[in-house]
Amino acid sequence: MTRKQKRLTMILGGLAVLGVAAGLVLYALSDTITFFHTxxxxxxxxxxxGQRIRLGGMVEDGSLKKGPGTVTTFSVTDQIKAVTVSYNGILPxxxxxxxxxxxxxxxxxxxTFVADTVLAKHDENYMPRELTESLKEKGVKLGKGAEQ
Structure with missing residues (x-):
């Protein structure tokens, strides 16, 4: 083998190793991705x-029910449909x-949706961007503070 062939073999081998490593990282991360839905x-x-997702919307008025211990059920709505959510833990x-x-x-x-994490907005002027955009697309009118 000439010097050029050795060099080319080393470069191609290195690229192949990097490609395999990148593929393994992407495959490992694919299980931890959670998509946002209304x-x-x-x-x-x-x-x-059984698929892990993020569910966002507004907590429906009159739907909050405390169960035994720290179990809570409530409905999340986007003003079109509602989904019953069950959560076992301390709410924010x-x-x-x-x-x-x-x-x-x-x-x-x-x-029904079984939640393991509940995130509430932190003040009256904030709503998650994905939720705001999704509700606007569906024609839901938002309050003044939510339109950031």
Whole structure:
């Protein structure tokens, strides 16, 4: 082998190793990706039961129910559809009906959503950008502070 061939072999071998490493990293990260959906998106996008997602919307008025211990159920709505959410844990201090919320968890086969994380907006002028954009696309009128 000439020097040029050796050099070319080393470069191609290095690129192949880098390609395999990048592929393995992307494959490992694919399991941790959570996509954002609104209640009406769940049927449109074909979210499968057991798939980990983020569900966002407004906490429906009159839907908050405390269960035994720290179990809480409530409905998340985008003014088009609503999804019942079950959460076992302590809710954020700013969590209340009529406020924006983003939950992370899994959709059950019966259509309920079991959340393991609940994120509430931190003041009256903030709503997550994904939630704001999604609600605007669906024609939902937002309050003055939410349109940032």
């Amino acid at each position: 209640p009406s998106d769940l049927t449109e996008t074909g979210v499968q039961p 201090d700013l969590f209340r009906e009529g406020q924006g919320v983003v939950t992370e968890g899994k959709l059950q086969p019966d259509g």
